[in-house]
Amino acid sequence: MAVKGAELESEMIETVCERVRERLPADQATPCEAFVRQYYQWVPAEDLADRNPLDLYGAAVAHWNLAQQRAPGEAKLRVYNPDFEQHGWQSPHTLIEIVSDDMPFIVDSVTMDLTRKGYGIHLVIHPVMRIRRDENGQIIEVLDPESDSDDAIPESILHAEVEHEHDQQLLDDLRRSIEHVLDEVRAATEDWQAMRARTTELAEELDDNPPPVDEATTRETKAFLHWLADDNFTFLGYREYDLVEHNGDTVLRAVEGSGLGILRQTANAQEAPAQGGGVQPRAAGPGADQGQLGLAGAPPGLPRLHRGQEIRRRR
Helix, strand or coil: CCCCHHHHCCHHHHHHHHHHHHHCCHHHHHHHHHHHHHHCCCCCHHHHCCCCHHHHHHHHHHHHHHHCECCCCCCEEEEECCCHHHHCCCCCCEEEEEEEECCCCHHHHHHHHHHHCCCCEEEEECCEEEEEECCCCEEEEEECCCCCCCCEEEEEEEEEEECCCCCHHHHHHHHHHHHHHHHHHHHHHHCHHHHHHHHHHHHHHHHHCCCCCCHHHHHHHHHHHHHHHHHHCCCCEECCEEEEEECCEEEEEECCCCCEECCCCHHHCCCEECCCCCCCCCCCCCCCCCCCCCCEECCCCCCCCCCCCCCCEEC
């Protein structure tokens, strides 16, 4: 059970904070102590009971050091195996440390990626801290979680521990995979409102440019699009496609500049057969000339964020 900070501020956590005050310069000790207390505030007490105070100090201060400087929108990431001789503390696990803007999906997306790769997860720590930074991105102050200061932003501080990975190449692969996850999370978060707006625009276009289908189908499609835009759907990606003839085949070709969210990069979109390829349109091939409305399909691979739900492409 997660317990509140007042209950968790045991002798062990006080020892960690005392070590911070002893080892860090005065101008860093105060914000670092605030960071440490929030870092462990909601961690289940039993997850810390068998840990050495030096290692608790090392883990928190290592993350504090990673967070020291960060540009707006930047995601800081480190994947490593703490070693006493190199880092001054140790862990039997491989650690993933992330500092980023607070965004939806981030914890589920990262842990889902770790699980997909077969890594057993031993511990996840994820406080969201309100941090004030100067114009160079350096930490000035770690504020109380209830603070409403206008010049502080909520930042996601994510610490995950997985089975120890000895192979440096696999560690590098893991880092690249998590970087890709963070990029997708940011893209989906930044373009979420634009994807909702585009969905509403598509519904309105049915009035401005009525399709050659029966009126009941048009009404149903409009109602469905408005339902999606009314916070009933998690928009991850959007891209438009044209159906074109190429070498005697009907293929899907991405419309340049139409991508949003995790489908932003039109350059990465491969031309695909309209049938039997990576995307299966309902409006292509047999039945395409029977007045079906629109084009719906699934991408060839699952996105790496949230719960791995398939997204739908709409043209």
